[in-house]
Amino acid sequence: SQKIEQNSEALNIQEGKTATLTCNYTNYSPAYLQWYRQDPGRGPVFLLLIRENEKEKRKERLKVTFDTTLKQSLFHITASQPADSATYLCALDRYNNNDMRFGAGTRLTVKP
């Protein structure tokens, strides 16, 4: 069966460091992958989308990589700030098959 795993339930880092979150998948061939941020009591907010033919995408302090051979995406937040503390979700989908799937999320805490 399809499986999406995000590296850990919780990740604690010090302010200024780089946070690296992992999204692994099995029995799935996504056409693209998205990362979302979710704060308590709110809906997810879109951050980045990367397609299967792209290796890397950047947006300000955010960087995402997509390795279809390893079946893995890495999400990096550089120069992390306490305001980056939230749950980060990865989501995978396939063209036409319309098979959107979310991971369980990683709760990131950035300590001052």
Next chain:
Amino acid sequence: EAGVAQSPRYKIIEKRQSVAFWCNPISGHATLYWYQQILGQGPKLLIQFQNNGVVDDSQLPKDRFSAERLKGVDSTLKIQPAKLEDSAVYLCASSRRTDNEQFFGPGTRLTVL
């Protein structure tokens, strides 16, 4: 632009009762999604509409859940009858097309007693 609107924000019902949720997507967004998010888990897709047609409802418990998208705009999700395990946040999202970023509403928190 206005965001995705959902109502109600909170609902408490007894098991075996019925409940309905409403979603108004962002204007011009062809794709609408309903998700169920249980505490501590990621959102689970229940149903996806493209305009007013269903493109994916493989994870919708069709014996008790139903959804429609009126005229390709607003949508309602209904649970009848509710079970204890339906307690969750129900999220609505919309996007311009299926391979685009999704915009989520604030969700409806359902508690079934």
